[in-house]
Amino acid sequence: MEDVTDSPFRSICKDFGADMLITEFIASEGLIRDSWKSRLKMQFEPGERPIGIQIFGSNTASMIKAAEEAESAGPDFIDLNFGCPVRKIVMKGGGAALLQDIPKMAAMTEAVVRSTRLPVTAKTRLGWDDKNMQIPEIAERLQDAGIQALSIHGRTRAQLYGGKADWTLIGKVKENPRMKIPVFGNGDIDSGEKAAEMKARYGVDGILVGRAAIGNPWIFKEIKTYLETGEGLPPPSLKDRISVLRLHLEKSLAYKGERATVFEMRKAYGGYFRGIPGFKPLRMKLVTAGSLKEIDAILRNIL
DSSP, X not given: XXXXXXXXXXXXXXXXXXXXXXXXXXXXXXXXXXXXXXXXXXXXXXXXXXXXXXXXXXXXXXXXXXXXXXXXXXXXXXXXXXXXXXXXXXXXXXXXXXXXXXXXXXXXXXXHHHHOSSOEEEEEESOSSTTOOOHHHHHHHHHHHTOSEEEEESSOTTTTTOSOOOOHHHHHHHHOTTXXXXXXXXXXXXXXXXXXXXXXXXXXXXXXXXXXXXXOTHHHHHHXXXXXXXXXXXXXXXHHHHHHHHHHHHHHHHHHHHHHHHHHGGGTHHHXXXXXXXXXXXXXXXHHOOSHHHHHHHHHTTO
């Protein structure tokens, strides 16, 4: 979710009902070396609370220092990323790479927990591959290391984001009588109906939404409405989609400037206009636009 869940988008998701927010993940090495981009990722507005700053890395000493830097930014908790499957992260020993060294993962977690006064949570996957799905053991060890909540993505690292998320082991972790902390499920939640189904079937304490929220902040309202009433919501109108997209663009411009906004918003257009017949040519225009003035002109011509 890098370059997606920044402060502008998180604030919009909050307005649509997201209960808890987490920053883009931040490299511990970049943070302790005072990288401007890492510092920017830690920024959040008061209205985004409760919010956690998510860090990742392979070196325990660096993770401790990064946690100290994160704590100074004043979040509500610190989240440890042990789940990112991206090759450039894994090759450096971060993210899901720790699934191959559970003792190191547990020791790193315990060291970070001891170094901060804030609650520490963690996110991980089922395991490295289908022959090493050790999440029941991992969950217990992370709990013993002191985390206050655990989020589990229902895929292995080998799956990346392909195939179907398997929530079976997430359910087993939740059913484990040794587990006392909240367990959150993640993976393939793209509707209120599916969120309600997974919550009822596997008993998780909460649902995390990642990729399905890209360009689709309405999903949080949809999920909460379905959980409360058992009824769905009609999709947002084209006018509403454009209105929220414009708000997103405005917030992003104020937060990171035009160049970054034009580039990073390209990931979101598919979500904002998903399901709109004949949108593909317009999407191509939006993703190739080189300025906000061009984007504005395209949006004006849609309605």
